[in-house]
Amino acid sequence: MSESAPAWVVPAALTPGASIRVVAPSGPFDARLVWRGLGWLRQRYEVRFDRGMFETRGYLAGDDPRREGELAAALLEPGVSAVICARGGYGASRFAHRLDWTTLRTSPRWLVGFSDVTALHVEAAAVRVSSWHAPNVTALGQGNAEAREAFVDALEHPRRVRSFAGLDPMFAGRAVGPLFGGNLTLLHACAAAGRLRVPPGAVLFLEDVTEQPYRLDRMLTTLLVGGHLEAVSGVVLGEFTDCRPGRDGVTVEAVLRELLAGLGKPVASGLPCGHGLTNVPLLFGARATLTVEPNRVALGFEPPSTRID
Amino acid sequence: MSESAPAWVVPAALTPGASIRVVAPSGPFDARLVWRGLGWLRQRYEVRFDRGMFETRGYLAGDDPRREGELAAALLEPGVSAVICARGGYGASRFAHRLDWTTLRTSPRWLVGFSDVTALHVEAAAVRVSSWHAPNVTALGQGNAEAREAFVDALEHPRRVRSFAGLDPMFAGRAVGPLFGGNLTLLHACAAAGRLRVPPGAVLFLEDVTEQPYRLDRMLTTLLVGGHLEAVSGVVLGEFTDCRPGRDGVTVEAVLRELLAGLGKPVASGLPCGHGLTNVPLLFGARATLTVEPNRVALGFEPPSTRID
Numbered sequence: 093m094s095e096s097a098p099a100w101v102v103p104a105a106l107t108p109g110a111s112i113r114v115v116a117p118s119g120p121f122d123a124r125l126v127w128r129g130l131g132w133l134r135q136r137y138e139v140r141f142d143r144g145m146f147e148t149r150g151y152l153a154g155d156d157p158r159r160e161g162e163l164a165a166a167l168l169e170p171g172v173s174a175v176i177c178a179r180g181g182y183g184a185s186r187f188a189h190r191l192d193w194t195t196l197r198t199s200p201r202w203l204v205g206f207s208d209v210t211a212l213h214v215e216a217a218a219v220r221v222s223s224w225h226a227p228n229v230t231a232l233g234q235g236n237a238e239a240r241e242a243f244v245d246a247l248e249h250p251r252r253v254r255s256f257a258g259l260d261p262m263f264a265g266r267a268v269g270p271l272f273g274g275n276l277t278l279l280h281a282c283a284a285a286g287r288l289r290v291p292p293g294a295v296l297f298l299e300d301v302t303e304q305p306y307r308l309d310r311m312l313t314t315l316l317v318g319g320h321l322e323a324v325s326g327v328v329l330g331e332f333t334d335c336r337p338g339r340d341g342v343t344v345e346a347v348l349r350e351l352l353a354g355l356g357k358p359v360a361s362g363l364p365c366g367h368g369l370t371n372v373p374l375l376f377g378a379r380a381t382l383t384v385e386p387n388r389v390a391l392g393f394e395p396p397s398t399r400i401d
Numbered sequence: 402m403s404e405s406a407p408a409w410v411v412p413a414a415l416t417p418g419a420s421i422r423v424v425a426p427s428g429p430f431d432a433r434l435v436w437r438g439l440g441w442l443r444q445r446y447e448v449r450f451d452r453g454m455f456e457t458r459g460y461l462a463g464d465d466p467r468r469e470g471e472l473a474a475a476l477l478e479p480g481v482s483a484v485i486c487a488r489g490g491y492g493a494s495r496f497a498h499r500l501d502w503t504t505l506r507t508s509p510r511w512l513v514g515f516s517d518v519t520a521l522h523v524e525a526a527a528v529r530v531s532s533w534h535a536p537n538v539t540a541l542g543q544g545n546a547e548a549r550e551a552f553v554d555a556l557e558h559p560r561r562v563r564s565f566a567g568l569d570p571m572f573a574g575r576a577v578g579p580l581f582g583g584n585l586t587l588l589h590a591c592a593a594a595g596r597l598r599v600p601p602g603a604v605l606f607l608e609d610v611t612e613q614p615y616r617l618d619r620m621l622t623t624l625l626v627g628g629h630l631e632a633v634s635g636v637v638l639g640e641f642t643d644c645r646p647g648r649d650g651v652t653v654e655a656v657l658r659e660l661l662a663g664l665g666k667p668v669a670s671g672l673p674c675g676h677g678l679t680n681v682p683l684l685f686g687a688r689a690t691l692t693v694e695p696n697r698v699a700l701g702f703e704p705p706s707t708r709i710d
Contacts, residue, residue, distance in 0.1 A: 120649075150651035151615040182615045189626050284592035285623035306460040306491045314594035317498050340429075342459035 097292065100270065100377040100396040102222045103200040106137070106247040110173040113166045114141040114229055116153035118208040119181020121230050126178050129233030132240060145178060152183045160187035167191065172201055174247060179230045180207025185281055188212055193219045202247060206371065210274030213376055214282045217272055218289045222377035222395065225274055225297070231371065239371065246373035255392035256363060256372070259328070262349060264384045265358030267326025269293030271380035271393050276300045280311040283320050292323045295380040299330035299366030304338050305347045312351045326358040326382040328391050331366030358384040363391060406601065409579065409686040409705040411531045412509040415446070415556040419482040422475045423450040423538055425462035427517040428490020430539050435487050438542030441549060454487060461492045469496035476500065481510055483556060488539045489516025494590055497521055502528045511556060515680065519583030522685055523591045526581055527598050531686035531704065534583055534606070540680065548680065555682035564701035565672060565681070568637070571658060573693045574667030576635025578602030580689035580702050585609045589620040592629050601632045604689040608639035608675030613647050614656045621660045635667040635691040637700050640675030667693040672700060
């Protein structure tokens with residue numbers, strides 16, 4: 093590598109029987125869905141969790157010390173191969189900056205989740221540890237066989253080369269760089285909190301849910317104005333679920349197209365990731381290749397260490 | 402002054418017959434309300450505006466070049482004593498960072514408005530020019546005699562010492578510093594854009610509209626995490642209009658109280674400013690005194706130059 097940044101650490105693949113810990117760093121959840129998800133995970137792994145995870149404190153899964161302590165312990169607990177989030181919502185931003193993330197590099201393990209969990213992926217990426225942007229336990233509890241299979245495949249075969257064809261072209265070009273991103277609202281909040289460090293050359297993935305187009309405009313505009321997207325090599329757009337136009341009729345696609353045009357980088361949309369029915373696991377930190385050409389629009393990624401080892 | 406920061410510039414008071422320019426840097430508006438507001442302003446001032454102000458482009462009052470050009474010209478136009486915004490909404494953030502705000506210091510004039518106009522107040526404060534957080538023209542068009550009287554009084558008597566008693570105490574103490582702030586959503590966006598520079602010692606005013614409590618939590622949390630409120634000497638809360646609890650039942654007041662407790666600074670609420678029926682003009686950059694004592698909860702302010710001249 094020509095950069096001075098450290099190489100990405102890729103935690104070890106899970107095997108059946110591996111120990112995983114489920115945590116709830118964000119919002120409270122439908123306990124039935126989480127129990128179902130836990131039950132399914134238990135068929136394959138040794139699943140650990142604290143009963144406190146089921147606490148509800150307004151829109152939080154227990155108070156800050158509980159959620160922070162739970163995650164801090166999970167990041168250091170011997171023998172744990174993956175830390176899987178019960179649900180998103182809101183709450184990880186309240187303490188993510190206080191955790192010592194360097195231990196994730198020295199004692200690597202998978203951080204798994206999406207939506208509000210973006211705040212944690214941002215911290216993992218800052219110390220260059222790969223993490224899985226993938227369904228939370230509530231989503232696994234919904235019993236979609238395909239989603240569960242993809243989840244196990246991700247955790248047990250992180251070094252598999254993966255690709256998604258048939259995306260929709262927005263701006264042509266080819267980009268290669270570390271896969272990174274997540275929920276736009278959370279990335280924006282991380283920027284305001286001074287925590288967002290987009291890896292140089294990143295292929296940036298974005299998704300969101302229930303945000304009106306003008307709000308997406310504001311968030312993407314401020315990321316652009318703040319220079320957070322200057323080092324991005326390309327953008328791949330996932331689901332923008334229930335981001336319906338207001339009375340003005342402006343669509344999400346129109347907003348994203350207008351604002352991303354200024355980047356001058358390849359952009360594709362239609363990646364089945366985010367808050368939609370399908371949420372294909374994405375390996376953050378992977379070496380991603382985004383191709384937006386007349387005859388081919390695709391995203392491929394492989395673990396970074398297949399090149400840097 | 403002990404700091405090395407430059408003294409605040411206070412633009413000249415308006416007199417009847419003064420030239421003012423109305424601009425639309427943000428969203429489109431109900432033209433009837435603006436015509437009514439213009440009609441009322443014309444009874445007292447020489448009112449200038451471009452017809453292009455009435456353009457609508459989705460959720461914007463015309464495209465970026467139109468809105469940016471209109472404001473840039475207004476900031477330099479000879480003889481103009483005040484630049485008054487037609488409406489908030491969204492859109493000023495798209496170009497505020499590109500304007501040369503130093504001319505506001507060398508050719509001072511009043512910047513007047515609120516809500517999305519917070520993005521412009523942030524830029525004015527960064528160059529230490531006082532501005533009026535006050536109703537936009539659409540609000541003036543609604544014909545509230547008291548609001549109109551307060552508006553004229555603000556523009557024509559900016560050096561008048563003003564005070565508001567009867568606020569609600571949240572945390573006790575006494576703070577003295579430059580009055581600054583505005584819409585929390587916009588301040589948060591300015592932080593993400595790298596534009597927010599809270600003046601040292603600021604008495605921070607906050608208001609918002611149609612944001613759920615958990616969203617206000619996220620925005621205030623990230624401002625705190627990002628260190629943006631470290632130099633604040635006190636906080637005065639205005640209206641949080643239609644910021645109703647979600648299913649979790651957590652109120653705005655509970656969120657603000659919990660998060661602001663950590664500041665260890667005096668906090669009062671109930672200032673009649675923001676998106677409510679009353680929107681009392683606030684002189685940003687004024688020397689504000691926030692008093693939260695058992696027998697007295699009040700905000701007072703006076704132009705900074707009464708002390709530093």
